[in-house]
Amino acid sequence: MRLCVENLSVSRGGRLVLDRLSFSLSAGQALVVTGPNGAGKSTLLRAIAGLLPRAGGAVALAGGPPDVELPQQAHYLAHSDGLKSALTVEENLGFWSRYLARAPDRRSRTVDAALGVVGLGHIAGAPFGALSAGQKRRAALARLLVAFRPLWLLDEPLTALDRASREKFAAAMRDHCANGGLIVAATHEPLGLDEASTLTLGAS
């Protein structure tokens, strides 16, 4: 499986934020997107996910099932968590595992297992709204694990995480790459992936 971005241009509010950007990423690889604020990191991730219209260029995920489009093979994690405050952590993740999973996949984890990976097993029954900022982030990261999708698009995934949680998440990302997954992460901080390549976007 291979992610190919060719001559991608995206404009926002009449300004060309990404101008003919090209890169490619193979299965098992991670790409760290860095750059100053406003350089277009989030725009790049949203454009790959198909959440923003492209002004030009192409994004393709080659080597996957032929009838599935790229957005349906991608997990997108941004600043908002996509989880409901009124529901428990378990109910939230149970919903996304059923809503986002395609056919059952041995690489998808159960809700309990995913919560164990991020260290939230003891508060699975607590309302999501009662969690601390770091715990909310960890619950949002667990969403990536309950439904296997090969491409992870992560926008500042480490916000509010303590050191132990960062290491746990780095291990989960290494696992994902070992399973043939791809990761594109926009971050200002080191992800803890030694083998990741870096793409620097300049402020323009």
Place this chain on the structure above:
Amino acid sequence: MSAPLAALFLREWRVARRIGGSGAMGVVFFLTLVAIVPFALGPDPNLLARIGPAILWIAALLATLLCLDRLFQADAEDGSLDLFHLAETPLELAVLVKCAAHWAATGLPLILAAPFLGLMLQQETMALLGVVATLLVGTPALTLIGAIGAAATVTVRRGGLLMALLVLPLTIPVLIFGVSAAQAASGGTVPFYAPFAILCAITLAALALCPFAAAAALRYLGE
């Protein structure tokens, strides 16, 4: 295909039923509005009996609109809406299921409360049955039409008022045929089935068209 939709229905239902959800708000507003009408109009049984169906319908319309403004906005704020775009389930079906869950959590309690409130408004048995039947058929159309407004104002802060202004003109036909069928049930020159059939037709048309309109608005505004 059905498992994700069942999961979505369950999630929406739970969110609406929990504290702070829209489930209880609509029925309490409905109850308040209908309960104060006899105080304002005076306790004339004939007058209340004549205008009772109209009052119940107006209250149901306003209660439905009151609860609808957060239908998509809550999902937009917590990021769920982005994830709906990435799911395999078409956005149109997600909209339809969200409307169904919203109606079950907020519209159905109104219909269950209507006969009891109808007694306060001096309604006879046939009139009560007429009001319940028309609300049962008509309120899904109100929810579906309101979903278009909720989708169109999803990016507007405190867009409830704007939504009501957009949606109210579209709900007028539902109100007209709902009230005339409800009044025809208790007698009069118009047969019950004529306005009732038109009400059914409006609901079916809303069922077929509104999910597409709302999903198109969400797609356009999500970009």
